[in-house]
Amino acid sequence: MRRDIFQAIADPTRRAIIALLAIQAMTPNNLATHFDTTRQAVSKHLKVLTECELVTQQYQGREIYYLLEIEKMKEIDKWLEQFRKIWETRFSQLDDLLSAIKKQQK
Amino acid sequence: MRRDIFQAIADPTRRAIIALLAIQAMTPNNLATHFDTTRQAVSKHLKVLTECELVTQQYQGREIYYLLEIEKMKEIDKWLEQFRKIWETRFSQLDDLLSAIKKQQK
DNA sequence: TATATTTGCAACCAGTTGGTTTCATACAAA
DNA sequence: TTTGTATGAAACCAACTGGTTGCAAATATA
Numbered sequence: 001m002r003r004d005i006f007q008a009i010a011d012p013t014r015r016a017i018i019a020l021l022a023i024q025a026m027t028p029n030n031l032a033t034h035f036d037t038t039r040q041a042v043s044k045h046l047k048v049l050t051e052c053e054l055v056t057q058q059y060q061g062r063e064i065y066y067l068l069e070i071e072k073m074k075e076i077d078k079w080l081e082q083f084r085k086i087w088e089t090r091f092s093q094l095d096d097l098l099s100a101i102k103k104q105q106k
Numbered sequence: 107m108r109r110d111i112f113q114a115i116a117d118p119t120r121r122a123i124i125a126l127l128a129i130q131a132m133t134p135n136n137l138a139t140h141f142d143t144t145r146q147a148v149s150k151h152l153k154v155l156t157e158c159e160l161v162t163q164q165y166q167g168r169e170i171y172y173l174l175e176i177e178k179m180k181e182i183d184k185w186l187e188q189f190r191k192i193w194e195t196r197f198s199q200l201d202d203l204l205s206a207i208k209k210q211q212k
Numbered sequence: 213t214a215t216a217t218t219t220g221c222a223a224c225c226a227g228t229t230g231g232t233t234t235c236a237t238a239c240a241a242a
Numbered sequence: 243t244t245t246g247t248a249t250g251a252a253a254c255c256a257a258c259t260g261g262t263t264g265c266a267a268a269t270a271t272a
Contacts, residue, residue, distance in 0.1 A: 010116035011260080015185075022192055029218065041261055043220065062218050062269040073189045076182065079121075083179045086128055117230080135248060147231055149250065154229095168239040168248050217270070228259070235252080242245075 005075050008052040013037070014045050021055060021068035028064065111181050114158040119143070120151050127161060127174035134170065 009015055017031060028046060032039040046066055049055040054072045058065040115121055123137060134152060138145040152172055155161040160178050164171040 004118075006118075006121065007116045010113045012110075012112075013260085015112065019188065022189060027218080028220090037260085038262065039219085040221090040263085044260070047220085064219070070189060070193050073186065074193065077186055077190070080179065080183055080186070082125065083128055083176060084183070087176050087180065119230085133248075134250090143230085144232065145249085146233080146251095150230070153250085170249070213272100215270100215272075217268100219268080220266090222265085223263090225262080226260100229257085230255105231257100232255080233253085236250090238247100238249080240245100240247075242243100 003048070003051050005052050005054060005072060006079075008049055008054055009076070011045070013042075014049060017042070017045055017049065018054065018068060018073075021066055022070065025058060025065040025067040028066070031066070109154070109157050111158050111160060111178060112185075114155055114160055115182070117151070119148075120155060123148070123151055123155065124160065124174060124179075127172055128176065131164065131171040131173045134172070137172070 009018070013035060016035070020026060020031060020034060028039055028043050031046075032042040035042060046055060049066075050057070052072070054069055055066045056069055058067055115124070119141060122140070126132060126137060126140060134145055134149050137152075138148040141148060152161060155172075156163070158178070159175060161172045161174055164173055
């Protein structure tokens with residue numbers, strides 16, 4: 001089963017969970033109150049996030065606090081790096097090609 | 107149908123297509139030679155990318171050049187911003203909470 | 213101990229996804 | 243004009259997704 005960080009952030013509910021956990025660690029029950037779904041659905045999202053190592057668990061009695069592994073988020077940043085290089089260059093290779101094609105069409 | 111940039115980059119083939127188009131515009135046929143799937147599958151990915159406005163088309167005779175709209179990639183960067191703020195702060199709120207929980211457990 | 217709470221897991225389900233094959237259309241070249 | 247090439251669209255399919263309900267286990271509380 002494909003299970004990477006890009007798949008993890010593809011779902012809007014999971015992105016919201018990540019954002020909530022970025023502020024503070026929370027239990028599944030607590031998290032579920034923020035959404036319009038059942039606790040079990042949130043739990044399933046947490047399972048996906050755990051498998052991607054985006055969250056870890058902190059057991060406290062019968063409660064389980066989920067913590068965001070913010071370092072993992074850097075993987076997205078790392079992937080974006082190649083594009084950042086391009087968009088930070090005003091006259092990029094892309095623009096050159098585009099101009100070339102347009103010129104060719106005249 | 108959910109169709110946003112986060113879903114667009116969830117698929118590894120689509121990420122590869124994006125990376126290729128970042129270097130230079132290409133036709134579906136040309137793109138397909140880089141992958142182990144059929145041209146039609148690549149075409150479907152291009153359709154998703156088009157619907158997300160991540161690529162545009164440049165018609166040239168019977169060929170269609172697909173161009174990456176690199177500006178759109180900034181949306182991911184924008185979303186990451188909230189987390190960058192956190193990971194750039196050494197003693198974040200998250201660390202504080204983690205410490206608090208650990209302390210509480212002793 | 214009996215009861216309530218927190219949680220994960222399994223089973224099920226409809227909708228989506230990513231792939232295929234087949235076909236029609238549009239343009240280029242012989 | 244005939245043939246070949248580039249492409250998108252449709253139909254189909256197995257696998258995955260995100261959701262549900264029901265249940266069992268573990269911990270807390272009366």
